[in-house]
Amino acid sequence: MTTVAVLVDPPVEGAVLERFSGGLLDAGEAADLYSAMVRDICRAVEDSGGELLVNYRPADQVPADVDPEQSLREVLEPALASPDEARYEVQVGETFAGRVGNTVTYLLEEENVTTAAAVDPTGALLSRKRIDSAAMKLRSSEVVLGPSTEGRVYYAAFSDTIDFEDAYATPAVETLTDRARAAGLGVDFLPSDPVVARPSDLRSVIPLLNARQRAERLVPPRTTECLADLGLTLDIDGDDLSLVR
Structure with missing residues (x-):
């Protein structure tokens, strides 16, 4: 079982998705979108074989x-x-x-879990299937990464530790791979998925959804519904896509 952090x-307003606030979304709407992604990603972990x-x-x-804990419990429960x-x-x-x-x-060395993973809620398209696939890949490779656009990662799973200092430096997928190889560890990859960290990401996410x-x-489901409720769509001009509301 992989423990997925x-x-x-x-x-809350002003604390999340700051690149969205003041543009197409206000701070409250950005918080709503972030909350939807938190719910989706945590439910995907719960539905998987992970903890x-x-x-x-x-x-x-x-x-x-x-x-901070109570605000999340109110959103997630x-x-x-x-x-529970x-x-x-x-x-x-x-x-x-x-x-x-x-x-x-801490999870690997102090709690002695077999595998541990880390994910940010902006990787909202992470599915139960991806989490379980990563767990299978960890049987033969010590590090499994979920690559995203522009060299980012939406998921990182480990059965051994690396040097984590600045390990997410751009492009994170290369940096994490280099750190793993420097530690003598094998690396495997999940299929690529977009993240929702800044408005331009929606040019990839909305057509895919x-x-x-x-x-x-x-x-x-919650992220998809929230985007629809916010009225975020794409304007198509030939080969160009622009985000509109």
Whole structure:
């Protein structure tokens, strides 16, 4: 069983998806979209063969008057089939790479789990199938990465540790691979999927979700519904796609 740590920021206005705020979305709408992605990705982990670990930011790294654990419980518990089985633990570290490294290293070395993975909620298209596929690949490779657009990763799973300092430096898929190979570890990959970290990502995500729906294939339901409710669509001009509302 892989313990999958979802590294989550409190889904409140002004604290998440800041690149969306002030443009097509206001801060509240950006928080709504982030909350939908958190629900989808945590439910995918719950439905997989893995163990869900909700890794939340400490109180001194979130807006004042926000309880980081409680804010996540309020968002997540209605979306989970067995909310009492989800683990909630505080993140340790100043950078994303540092927080991933501390969590993965602790799980592998202190809790003696066999495999551990880390994911950010912006990888909302992560499915149960991808998580279980990564678990299978970890039987023959110590590191399994889910590549995304522009060299990013939506999923990173480990059966051994690497040097995590600045391990997510752009392009993260290359940096993580180089760190794994430097440690003498094997690397394998999942199929590529887009992430939703900035508005331009929606030029890839929206057509993919539309196509999957028309083909009656799996989509992240809450994220898909939220994007539809927000009225985010693409304007097509020849070969050019632009995001409109």
